[in-house]
Amino acid sequence: MGIVERKERDREEMRDLILEAARTLFLTKGYEKTSIRNIADAIEYSPGTIYLYYKDKNELLFALHEAAFRKMTLELSQVNDISDPFARLVEMGHRYIKYAVENPEMYDLMFVMKGPMQDLACRDEVWEDGLKAFSLLEYVITDCIKAGYFKELDVETAALTIWSYMHGLVIIFLKDRMKMFNDNREKERMQQSYALFVKMMRSSF
Amino acid sequence: MGIVERKERDREEMRDLILEAARTLFLTKGYEKTSIRNIADAIEYSPGTIYLYYKDKNELLFALHEAAFRKMTLELSQVNDISDPFARLVEMGHRYIKYAVENPEMYDLMFVMKGPMQDLACRDEVWEDGLKAFSLLEYVITDCIKAGYFKELDVETAALTIWSYMHGLVIIFLKDRMKMFNDNREKERMQQSYALFVKMMRSSF
DNA sequence: CAAATATAATGAACAGTGTTTATTGACAAT
DNA sequence: ATTGTCAATAAACACTGTTCATTATATTTG
Structure with a gap:
C-alpha cells in the first residue's frame, strides 16, 4: 500500500x-x-x-530563488544557436539585462537579498544555482578564447569581471540610482553603456 | 532675545x-x-x-545616507595629489572597493536600499549626493582624456560603465554571492578582477 | 508675579510582522 | 472499536513603524 x-x-x-x-x-x-x-x-x-x-521564511525565499534561477538559466541558454562565440556572449548580456529589468523582484531575490544565502549558510551547502549560472558565462568565454577572440585570460577572472559589470549596471537601475540623471533615458543609458563595455571586451581581451 | x-x-x-x-x-x-x-x-x-x-524612518535613513556620502567623498578625494590622471583613476577604484568593504552597512544605505531614495522621491528632489560622487568620477575621466589616455569617449557613458563594474564587484562580495567559490580567496579574486578591468580600460578606451 | 498659551515629550494604542505551541480533529493501524 | 499518529489550527509572544491624546515643561502675555 x-x-x-x-x-x-x-x-x-x-x-x-x-x-x-x-x-x-x-x-x-x-x-x-x-x-x-x-x-x-x-x-x-x-x-x-x-x-x-x-522551516522559516528564508527557506521559502530560497525555494523561490531556485525557481527564478531555473527561469533565467532557460532564457540565457536560448543563445546556443548563435554560432559565433563573441556574438553569443553579447546576446547573453542583452538577455541578462532584459531578464533583470523584466523580473526585478526575482533578480533581487537571486543576487541581492541576504535571506536565501542565510538559508544556504545554515544548511552548510554551496550556492549551486549561482555556480551553474556562472559556469554558463565561463563556457561562452572559453569558446571565445578557442575562437581566438580573447587571449592570455584567466576564464574565472574574466567571468567575474563581466558579471560584475552586468550586475552593477542592472542594480544601479533597479535600485533607482539612475534617476539622478533626471531625464527618462535610463534604459537608453544602459544600452549605451553596454555598447561601450562590449567595445572594451572586443578590443582588450 | x-x-x-x-x-x-x-x-x-x-x-x-x-x-x-x-x-x-x-x-x-x-x-x-x-x-x-x-x-x-x-x-x-x-x-x-x-x-x-x-518624519519617518526613511528620512532618518536619508540623513544617515548623506553623512555616509560625505565620508566616502572625503576618502575618494584624497587621490587628488596623484598627478597622472590614469593612476588617479585606478587609485580611486581601489579606495572605492576599500570603502565598500570596510563600511558594508553604509554602502548598502548609499547604493542599494530603497528607503533613502523613497524619501527623496516624495520630496521630489534630485539625488545630489549621488550626482556629486558621480561627477568626481567624470572629472578624473575628463582628465584622462585630456592626457591622451582615452579618446572618442562619451564621459558620462564611460563613468556609468566604470561605476557599474565597481558597484557590481563590491555588491557581489557584500551580498555573499562570492562564497560560491567556496575557498576563502574572495578579496584576492576582487583584486584580480579589478586588475583585469584596469587592463581593459588602459587598452581599449 | 500669576495666568494663559504654546510646545516638547510621553506612553499607550493600532495594525502589522515572523515564529512557536498547546489543542483540536481527522485519518490509519491495531 | 479503540488506540495512535499527524496535519491543521487559533492563540500567544515578542517584535516592528507609526499615530495620538494626555501630561509636563517652558514661554509669553495680562
Whole structure:
C-alpha cells in the first residue's frame, strides 16, 4: 500500500501550492509587502501551516530563488544557436539585462537579498544555482578564447569581471540610482553603456 | 532675545543626537536589527520623540545616507595629489572597493536600499549626493582624456560603465554571492578582477 | 508675579510582522 | 472499536513603524 508515497506526494503538492502563492504575491505586491500571513490567506490556510512545510521564511525565499534561477538559466541558454562565440556572449548580456529589468523582484531575490544565502549558510551547502549560472558565462568565454577572440585570460577572472559589470549596471537601475540623471533615458543609458563595455571586451581581451 | 535661535540649535542638536545613535546601532547591529525603539532606548527618549525630529524612518535613513556620502567623498578625494590622471583613476577604484568593504552597512544605505531614495522621491528632489560622487568620477575621466589616455569617449557613458563594474564587484562580495567559490580567496579574486578591468580600460578606451 | 498659551515629550494604542505551541480533529493501524 | 499518529489550527509572544491624546515643561502675555 503506497500510502507513505501518497503522503509524500501530498507534501510536495502543498510545498508547491505555498511556493506558487508566494511567487504570485511577490510579483504583484513586491517582496517587502508580502508576509507569511498574506501567503496563508491566499491559499486559505492558517499561518502556522506554512511552517510545517518550510522551516522559516528564508527557506521559502530560497525555494523561490531556485525557481527564478531555473527561469533565467532557460532564457540565457536560448543563445546556443548563435554560432559565433563573441556574438553569443553579447546576446547573453542583452538577455541578462532584459531578464533583470523584466523580473526585478526575482533578480533581487537571486543576487541581492541576504535571506536565501542565510538559508544556504545554515544548511552548510554551496550556492549551486549561482555556480551553474556562472559556469554558463565561463563556457561562452572559453569558446571565445578557442575562437581566438580573447587571449592570455584567466576564464574565472574574466567571468567575474563581466558579471560584475552586468550586475552593477542592472542594480544601479533597479535600485533607482539612475534617476539622478533626471531625464527618462535610463534604459537608453544602459544600452549605451553596454555598447561601450562590449567595445572594451572586443578590443582588450 | 535669541530664543527662537536657541530652539533651532536645540532642534539641530537633537537631530544629531538621534542620527549618531542610529549610526552607532547601524554599525554594531546592522540595519535590519535596528529599530526606532532601539534608537530611542539608546538616547533615553520615548519612540514617539524621534518622530518630532524625523518624519519617518526613511528620512532618518536619508540623513544617515548623506553623512555616509560625505565620508566616502572625503576618502575618494584624497587621490587628488596623484598627478597622472590614469593612476588617479585606478587609485580611486581601489579606495572605492576599500570603502565598500570596510563600511558594508553604509554602502548598502548609499547604493542599494530603497528607503533613502523613497524619501527623496516624495520630496521630489534630485539625488545630489549621488550626482556629486558621480561627477568626481567624470572629472578624473575628463582628465584622462585630456592626457591622451582615452579618446572618442562619451564621459558620462564611460563613468556609468566604470561605476557599474565597481558597484557590481563590491555588491557581489557584500551580498555573499562570492562564497560560491567556496575557498576563502574572495578579496584576492576582487583584486584580480579589478586588475583585469584596469587592463581593459588602459587598452581599449 | 500669576495666568494663559504654546510646545516638547510621553506612553499607550493600532495594525502589522515572523515564529512557536498547546489543542483540536481527522485519518490509519491495531 | 479503540488506540495512535499527524496535519491543521487559533492563540500567544515578542517584535516592528507609526499615530495620538494626555501630561509636563517652558514661554509669553495680562
